[in-house]
Amino acid sequence: MQIQIGIILVVMIAAYVLAKAKKLSVEISMLAAAVAGGVAGVFVQTPPAGQLARHLIEGSFTYLDVILVFSTATIFMAIVNESGGVNYVVRVTIKYFYNLRIIALLLLMFIILIPGALTGAGSVSLLVVGAPTALALGYLGIPNRKVAAILFIVAGLSAAAPPVNIWAMITCAGTAIPYVGFELPLAIPVLILGIFTMLTLGWKRESRMDKQAVLQEMPEVPAKMSWWRVLLPFLVFFGLVIAYRIWPFDVPILGLPLQFVAAALVAWLLSPKKINILKLSSDTMRRLLPLLATMVVVGMLQQIMTITGVRGMLSYAVISTPLILLFISLAIVIPVSEGVLTYGAAAILGIPLIWFLDSIGLHATVALSGLSLLWPLGDGLPPTALIGRLSVMVSDYKGSYWSFLKSTWLPWIVITVVGILMVVFSAKLDFLVRWSM
Amino acid sequence: MPRIQLIKILLLAVVVAAMINGGMELYKHRHYQLPIVAGPGVTKVSKLSEYCEGIKGTMADTNVFFLEGREPGGKMLIMANTHSNEPAALLATLIFMENAVVEKGTLILIPMFNHSGSRNTRPGDGYPLYFEIPTDWGSKKFRMGNRDASWLDQWPDPDVYVHYPDRQLLSFIDTRNTNRTWPGRPGGPLMERVTYAAMQIIREEKVDIVIDVHGAETMFPVTNCIVAPEKSMRIATMTTLTVKAREKFDNHVEPSPSGFRGLSHREIGDFSDAMPFLLEAPIPFLDQPTGPKTVELLLDGKDPFLLSLSKKGLLFVPYDETGWPIEKRVGQHCSVIQELMRQFTRKFPEKTIAVQNVPKYADVVKNGVGYYYHNPDETDKKSVYFN
Numbered sequence: 077m078q079i080q081i082g083i084i085l086v087v088m089i090a091a092y093v094l095a096k097a098k099k100l101s102v103e104i105s106m107l108a109a110a111v112a113g114g115v116a117g118v119f120v121q122t123p124p125a126g127q128l129a130r131h132l133i134e135g136s137f138t139y140l141d142v143i144l145v146f147s148t149a150t151i152f153m154a155i156v157n158e159s160g161g162v163n164y165v166v167r168v169t170i171k172y173f174y175n176l177r178i179i180a181l182l183l184l185m186f187i188i189l190i191p192g193a194l195t196g197a198g199s200v201s202l203l204v205v206g207a208p209t210a211l212a213l214g215y216l217g218i219p220n221r222k223v224a225a226i227l228f229i230v231a232g233l234s235a236a237a238p239p240v241n242i243w244a245m246i247t248c249a250g251t252a253i254p255y256v257g258f259e260l261p262l263a264i265p266v267l268i269l270g271i272f273t274m275l276t277l278g279w280k281r282e283s284r285m286d287k288q289a290v291l292q293e294m295p296e297v298p299a300k301m302s303w304w305r306v307l308l309p310f311l312v313f314f315g316l317v318i319a320y321r322i323w324p325f326d327v328p329i330l331g332l333p334l335q336f337v338a339a340a341l342v343a344w345l346l347s348p349k350k351i352n353i354l355k356l357s358s359d360t361m362r363r364l365l366p367l368l369a370t371m372v373v374v375g376m377l378q379q380i381m382t383i384t385g386v387r388g389m390l391s392y393a394v395i396s397t398p399l400i401l402l403f404i405s406l407a408i409v410i411p412v413s414e415g416v417l418t419y420g421a422a423a424i425l426g427i428p429l430i431w432f433l434d435s436i437g438l439h440a441t442v443a444l445s446g447l448s449l450l451w452p453l454g455d456g457l458p459p460t461a462l463i464g465r466l467s468v469m470v471s472d473y474k475g476s477y478w479s480f481l482k483s484t485w486l487p488w489i490v491i492t493v494v495g496i497l498m499v500v501f502s503a504k505l506d507f508l509v510r511w512s513m
Numbered sequence: 514m515p516r517i518q519l520i521k522i523l524l525l526a527v528v529v530a531a532m533i534n535g536g537m538e539l540y541k542h543r544h545y546q547l548p549i550v551a552g553p554g555v556t557k558v559s560k561l562s563e564y565c566e567g568i569k570g571t572m573a574d575t576n577v578f579f580l581e582g583r584e585p586g587g588k589m590l591i592m593a594n595t596h597s598n599e600p601a602a603l604l605a606t607l608i609f610m611e612n613a614v615v616e617k618g619t620l621i622l623i624p625m626f627n628h629s630g631s632r633n634t635r636p637g638d639g640y641p642l643y644f645e646i647p648t649d650w651g652s653k654k655f656r657m658g659n660r661d662a663s664w665l666d667q668w669p670d671p672d673v674y675v676h677y678p679d680r681q682l683l684s685f686i687d688t689r690n691t692n693r694t695w696p697g698r699p700g701g702p703l704m705e706r707v708t709y710a711a712m713q714i715i716r717e718e719k720v721d722i723v724i725d726v727h728g729a730e731t732m733f734p735v736t737n738c739i740v741a742p743e744k745s746m747r748i749a750t751m752t753t754l755t756v757k758a759r760e761k762f763d764n765h766v767e768p769s770p771s772g773f774r775g776l777s778h779r780e781i782g783d784f785s786d787a788m789p790f791l792l793e794a795p796i797p798f799l800d801q802p803t804g805p806k807t808v809e810l811l812l813d814g815k816d817p818f819l820l821s822l823s824k825k826g827l828l829f830v831p832y833d834e835t836g837w838p839i840e841k842r843v844g845q846h847c848s849v850i851q852e853l854m855r856q857f858t859r860k861f862p863e864k865t866i867a868v869q870n871v872p873k874y875a876d877v878v879k880n881g882v883g884y885y886y887h888n889p890d891e892t893d894k895k896s897v898y899f900n
Binding site: 077078081117121122123127129130131132133134135136137138141154172195196223239241242245247248251253254256271315317319321324325329330331332334368375378379380382383384385388389394395396420423424425428431433434435457 | 698702
């Protein structure tokens with residue numbers, strides 16, 4: 077069986093490489109890999125021929141919820157942007173904090189951290205507050221490449237931050253470990269690493285302009301734009317999110333997509349200038365299409381990898397690695413699994429890994445918190461590179477993707493070391509869990 | 514027509530054809546009706562919605578079978594398909610349904626507790642849609658379901674699930690997981706209404722023992738065991754010792770954690786007078802490091818990767834070339850349930866539950882699971898129900 081699965085894996089890789097060689101997009105190349113893997117599997121009845129179409133179609137729905145969140149959140153932010161709200165926020169930030177650099181950087185860090193911490197999705201941070209913070213960071217004299225790097229790392233940390241950490245929640249759901257006691261094991265490293273990232277990437281002012289010149293250079297905002305017009309849509313969104321936390325048994329479950337739609341409608345109604353919402357939505361969806369296609373295709377790929385046994389073989393390879401090598405390989409394996417499977421990585425690798433680490437006397441909650449710091453790094457890696465691509469998109473960085481990714485090297489390494497050390501010394505760090513409860 | 518347009522049209526046609534083909538398969542799966550034969554012991558059939566109006570007319574509603582004895586005694590509720598991707602639970606419960614004759618006390622059976630989950634699939638995980646159990650009269654075809662209820666029946670998910678009433682934060686997926694939504698509430702999300710309805714059965718019918726039947730991965734420490742809270746611990750311990758001594762299979766006891774909310778073995782005990790037990794039998798199919806997710810793996814539990822991991826000491830159950838066949842898993846459930854009855858009766862003789870004609874572990878392993886199922890086509894139609 078191992079040989080059979082190995083051949084299917086080789087076929088999938090070959091199809092991907094061939095498609096890329098033909099200069100096809102990442103999404104089409106992944107689709108080629110999924111279809112080729114499925115067809116190769118049919119020869120050994122995994123899946124049976126009559127079931128291949130069903131597996132591909134079913135797999136394409138794996139991330140439907142994420143797709144809906146991305147779509148509605150991006151339309152919401154597009155409306156805020158079009159109304160002049162983003163420019164207004166940036167102008168005010170520069171006006172008051174231009175010369176108080178450290179405060180400005182920390183303030184912007186918290187602005188990025190909050191939406192992701194509340195929803196468990198770094199993408200939501202970028203989609204909601206990414207554009208204005210990117211502009212603000214740019215005017216603080218940070219080059220676009222480093223702005224994208226800051227957004228990527230801090231948005232990733234926001235997804236790991238408590239109270240909602242989806243990797244930990246998925247792993248807890250599958251391992252029957254309660255999702256409690258994660259507050260300090262997640263919050264402390266996230267804050268330290270967030271501050272480290274902001275200071276290492278953002279401390280140096282690489283270009284300096286006079287404050288008045290900056291304000292003059294900034295795009296004009298509509299005359300009628302005001303704080304309440306900018307804040308109210310965000311208050312509606314966060315109000316709906318927080319209302320469910322405070323009154324979970326009285327407030328109906330709306331779900332993130334509808335919450336973003338509600339906020340978008342408020343932003344549209346409050347806009348000081350007329351916005352053609354249909355055209356704006358249509359343009360936004362067109363811009364978002366490659367990202368959505370990636371999510372659809374990753375689901376298909378995941379399903380084909382499972383039915384053919386490729387996924388299980390990769391999971392087996394990780395679990396059966398000798399302990400020391402396993403700890404070291406986490407630096408590669410965890411981010412790469414996220415790059416291929418996004419949140420699915422928590423189920424495929426996280427669950428068996430946590431069972432294994434727990435069985436050798438490590439502390440599951442702290443170890444899982446450590447792994448949670450590594451997973452978001454994979455959101456910058458292909459084939460999905462979800463957060464990385466969004467960071468580049470909202471920061472308007474025009475250079476190559478790899479040059480952006482290279483600029484994240486220092487926080488990347490520090491986060492990796494901290495995450496692995498948390499896993500290795502999880503038993504000694506269990507006081508963090510006790511203090512959280 | 515330019516060549517590129519032609520290619521695009523052809524590709525579109527292929528995609529549409531695949532969507533129709535794949536979509537039809539999924540549609541048929543959701544609407545496939547499983548015939549269930551009510552055996553000689555069944556005295557009454559009810560609906561879960563009779564205990565909670567909020568699930569009436571939804572896919573969450575399901576059959577509840579009563580097997581009342583000739584003499585009064587204790588009452589036991591058995592629930593299967595809380596997680597519809599753990600089929601040994603359903604198969605064991607149907608053996609009780611089709612064969613059990615209750616002499617004292619009452620058995621209440623809910624074979625498809627998360628009915629919506631049983632009509633759901635698991636995108637990304639490549640499950641088969643059906644599996645078949647061979648019988649003397651052909652094979653009996655079952656739907657393979659999912660751990661969680663379908664989005665088609667309960668949507669949207671919140672960004673995080675806040676458990677009622679403890680406010681513990683759980684994964685958003687668990688909003689649709691009927692082993693996280695206990696004790697439920699009548700006006701909550703659909704799956705909270707399902708667990709609330711079961712709580713109402715337990716309270717209104719004055720049920721003494723509740724058994725929630727499951728399957729768990731071989732790499733999961735809480736497998737091949739009975740999970741029990743403090744009040745059920747003694748009976749659970751006596752049961753595991755007895756089946757090991759008499760029937761020669763291993764089964765241990767795991768304490769129900771008091772800090773992990775929403776689980777049947779915790780909340781039923783805390784919110785009613787009943788003693789809850791959750792049974793776990795190993796199901797290699799659900800382990801992550803396995804080969805292809807085929808029907809064969811689901812039923813015989815043989816996998817080379819698990820075998821290798823077993824040799825490295827990474828599994829929590831004994832595992833060899835014979836795998837974990839479905840007969841062993843179903844047989845274990847049958848024996849453990851009957852032993853729980855016996856131990857309960859020993860402790861509370863005034864609440865005796867006496868059931869005859871249900872096979873034990875050795876019988877099921879020897880005869881196969883299908884041996885105990887009756888042909889619905891040759892059964893009086895009044896005794897055939899669909900789930």
